[in-house]
Amino acid sequence: MTINVAMYSGTGTNPRKLTEFLRGCGCHVFPVEKTDILRLSHDECEVLYLPGGWYRFTDEVNGAIRRFVRRGGGCVGSCAGAYLVGGYIPLIAGRVLRANIRGRLYLEPQQGNHPILRGVVRRCTRHKDRRWEPVAVTHLGGPMILPDDPRTIVASYDFEGCIGAIVAAPLGRGRAVAIASHPELKLAGLPACDTARRPGRPLCQGDAALIVRNAVLWAAKRHVPA
Numbered sequence: 001m002t003i004n005v006a007m008y009s010g011t012g013t014n015p016r017k018l019t020e021f022l023r024g025c026g027c028h029v030f031p032v033e034k035t036d037i038l039r040l041s042h043d044e045c046e047v048l049y050l051p052g053g054w055y056r057f058t059d060e061v062n063g064a065i066r067r068f069v070r071r072g073g074g075c076v077g078s079c080a081g082a083y084l085v086g087g088y089i090p091l092i093a094g095r096v097l098r099a100n101i102r103g104r105l106y107l108e109p110q111q112g113n114h115p116i117l118r119g120v121v122r123r124c125t126r127h128k129d130r131r132w133e134p135v136a137v138t139h140l141g142g143p144m145i146l147p148d149d150p151r152t153i154v155a156s157y158d159f160e161g162c163i164g165a166i167v168a169a170p171l172g173r174g175r176a177v178a179i180a181s182h183p184e185l186k187l188a189g190l191p192a193c194d195t196a197r198r199p200g201r202p203l204c205q206g207d208a209a210l211i212v213r214n215a216v217l218w219a220a221k222r223h224v225p226a
Contacts, residue, residue, distance in 0.1 A: 003220050006032040006045040008081075012055035018078065018212065021184045022049075025213045038064045040073070046220040047074040050081025052140065052182060062089045070172030074219025078212070079142040082178035085167075086145040091176035092169045094147035102141055104188040105181060106134035107155040107165050114154045115224035116168055116177065116214045120206045130159075133204040137211075138188045142180030166211070168218065175219045183211040 005022055007015045009031035019029045032040065032048075038061065040048060048068060057065070062084075069075050069091055077085035087096030112121045112132040124130040135155065144157060145164035155166040168177045187208075217224045 003027045003047060003216060003222065004045050005029045005047045005049050005216060006036070006040060007049045007051065008032055008037070009051075010034055010055065013051050013053040013080075015049075015051040015053075017182075017184050018049065018051050021209060021212060022216065025216075027216065034058075034061050037061055037068075040064065040068050042068070042071060042073045045073065047076060047216050049216070050075065050077040050084055052079030052081065052142075054080055056088060057084065065089055066091065066171070069174035069176055072173040074175050074177075074216070074221070076177045076179065076212075076215045076219050078179045078184075079140060079182060082145065082180045083143045085176050086143060086147065086164070086178035091171050092145075092147055092152060092167050092178060093149065094145060094164075094167075096143035096145050099144050100141050101139050102188075103139065104136055104190055105139040105157075105165075106136055107157070107181070108132075108134055108159050108161065109155050110161040111154045114168070115218050116154050116166060116211060118214055118224050118226060119210045120208055120214075122204045122206070124204075135205050135208060135211075136187055136203055137181040137183045137208050138185040139181040140185075142182075143178075145178055145180060166215075168215070175221065177215040177219055179211060179215060183208040 109132040
């Protein structure tokens with residue numbers, strides 16, 4: 001069944017890779033500008049996607065997005081969009097810290113059974129302190145998310161699960177997801193110090209890009225396949 005996804009494509013965004021990926025997953029993706037967001041309805045769109053880039057919205061647009069989600073819509077934000085969803089709008093109560101972390105990053109799953117991580121995470125059997133294997137993604141300056149409710153953290157930067165990297169929560173009748181990284185992009189290369197010690201070490205994970213697909217499905221209240 002097709003999901004209608006409105007992709008914000010205004011000045012300062014870079015939605016091409018996300019659009020291509022989601023269309024490949026069977027989503028109907030169409031571009032929207034700020035003026036379109038002001039009149040966005042759940043009848044025409046199930047999920048509003050806020051991609052990476054560098055942009056902010058006015059209070060009027062932020063209010064329209066909150067109303068859209070509270071009335072039953074979904075919203076997913078990646079990188080720059082995660083700053084908005086997890087802090088500047090906000091759709092998930094809390095705050096964000098600006099970070100300039102770039103390259104390959106390993107996320108710590110805190111809710112390995114969450115639908116957003118389905119098909120990506122693997123159980124860890126190497127030592128008793130870790131339930132799930134870390135998930136490698138490409139990171140391009142996305143936020144550190146500090147939600148008011150730590151139970152909304154799906155994956156974190158830190159082992160202890162205090163600083164959110166993927167955060168998901170309901171708002172009214174809708175749902176919101178903030179993804180700080182770029183799971184849809186090819187993995188950034190490893191630093192020389194890692195490759196020297198562990199050449200060719202295989203990743204214990206599924207395709208990280210599924211995080212994007214799963215987040216859209218979860219936000220739309222659709223079934224996330226195994």
